[in-house]
Amino acid sequence: MTTHSPTLPALRRESLRDGFLHTVDLLKQRRADQIGEGDIADYVTLDWLEWNGGGLRVTTVGSNLCRQLATQQR
Numbered sequence: 001m002t003t004h005s006p007t008l009p010a011l012r013r014e015s016l017r018d019g020f021l022h023t024v025d026l027l028k029q030r031r032a033d034q035i036g037e038g039d040i041a042d043y044v045t046l047d048w049l050e051w052n053g054g055g056l057r058v059t060t061v062g063s064n065l066c067r068q069l070a071t072q073q074r
Contacts (some may be wrong), residue, residue, distance in 0.1 A: 008047055016042055021069050023049075024058055032056055 008016075014041065016039065026034050032055075040056065043049040048062035058066065 008042060012042065013046065016046065016048075016070070017065070020048065020062070020065060021058070021073075024066055027058065040065055 005055075019039070023035055023039065026032060027049075032040075040049065043062070044051065046061075047059050049056050049066060050059050
């Protein structure tokens with residue numbers, strides 16, 4: 001079952017989803033400065049990322065999405 005945020009248009013969600021693995025890679029490399037502020041805000045709105053002590057981290061929802069996207073890439 002997929003839950004969609006009513007606050008973001010479907011095309012925007014799809015665009016964010018397409019770039020999410022790259023975003024997570026940037027976070028792992030401590031390069032969050034290369035992620036657009038609007039993208040960060042939207043990822044937080046979607047509950048894929050969250051602020052934690054001044055830093056960003058992937059939520060459980062975001063981790064599940066990463067696994068799903070990685071499986072689709074195979």
